[in-house]
Amino acid sequence: DIQMAQSPSSLSASVGDRVTITCRTGQSIGNYLNWYQQKPGKAPKLLIYGTSKLQSGVPSRFRASGSGTDFSLTISSLQPEDFATYYCQQTYSTLYSFGQGTKLEIK
Amino acid sequence: QITLKESGPTLVRPTETLTLTCTFSGFSLNTYGVGVGWIRQPPGQALEWLAIIYWDSNKRYSPSLESRLTITKDTSKNQVVLTVTNVDPVDTATYFCAHRTNFYDGSGHYPIIDYWGQGALVTVSS
Numbered sequence: 001d002i003q004m005a006q007s008p009s010s011l012s013a014s015v016g017d018r019v020t021i022t023c024r025t026g027q028s029i030g031n032y033l034n035w036y037q038q039k040p041g042k043a044p045k046l047l048i049y050g051t052s053k054l055q056s057g058v059p060s061r062f063r064a065s066g067s068g069t070d071f072s073l074t075i076s077s078l079q080p081e082d083f084a085t086y087y088c089q090q091t092y093s094t095l096y097s098f099g100q101g102t103k104l105e106i107k
Numbered sequence: 108q109i110t111l112k113e114s115g116p117t118l119v120r121p122t123e124t125l126t127l128t129c130t131f132s133g134f135s136l137n138t139y140g141v142g143v144g145w146i147r148q149p150p151g152q153a154l155e156w157l158a159i160i161y162w163d164s165n166k167r168y169s170p171s172l173e174s175r176l177t178i179t180k181d182t183s184k185n186q187v188v189l190t191v192t193n194v195d196p197v198d199t200a201t202y203f204c205a206h207r208t209n210f211y212d213g214s215g216h217y218p219i220i221d222y223w224g225q226g227a228l229v230t231v232s233s
Contacts, residue, residue, distance in 0.1 A: 001170060034219060043203055043223035050217040087154055091218035094167040098154040
């Protein structure tokens, strides 16, 4: 298994804030890192693939970067609909492991 | 339009076998690069990748659960089945199936999970 360390586990912020979530992997995964958003009672939604590429329909306030073992997701100017839980996922190995999630809450 | 839907029991007794079916439409599991995976999420906890089956019938399992999992496909019915043997209350979770593709965006190929079912809550309890 490739270990995934996502931080922070929770985050409080206000509408309009800029927030950053980080994901560190136990070994280099190139740029095979995806980010998902999940709202309560719903399936996850793909936001970012290939480390930094925006999935179709995802607002440009979501930006991501990284390579190797260190990755980040930044949401600039938080909107009310952005309060959710975010997961990173690696697709480098055949076991597509997820991070432990970051719950983004309204301050 | 790709859709997936999980079905199966909502309550299973400890030590029994859980069988979940993912019925999908809008794609073929005979298409190169396509797979269907299973992911679960215990209440209030993180996502856990369980297993995947590919267009070429290759299968991959979570090492920690491999001895208890079996994934199969029936392409004629557009279904993928996951069985979990000897269930325990810790297996209580929402189980999702999802579509995997090797997405090409002009700059490279990227494995992505782009469509998910709505999830099926399974409770393991006596």
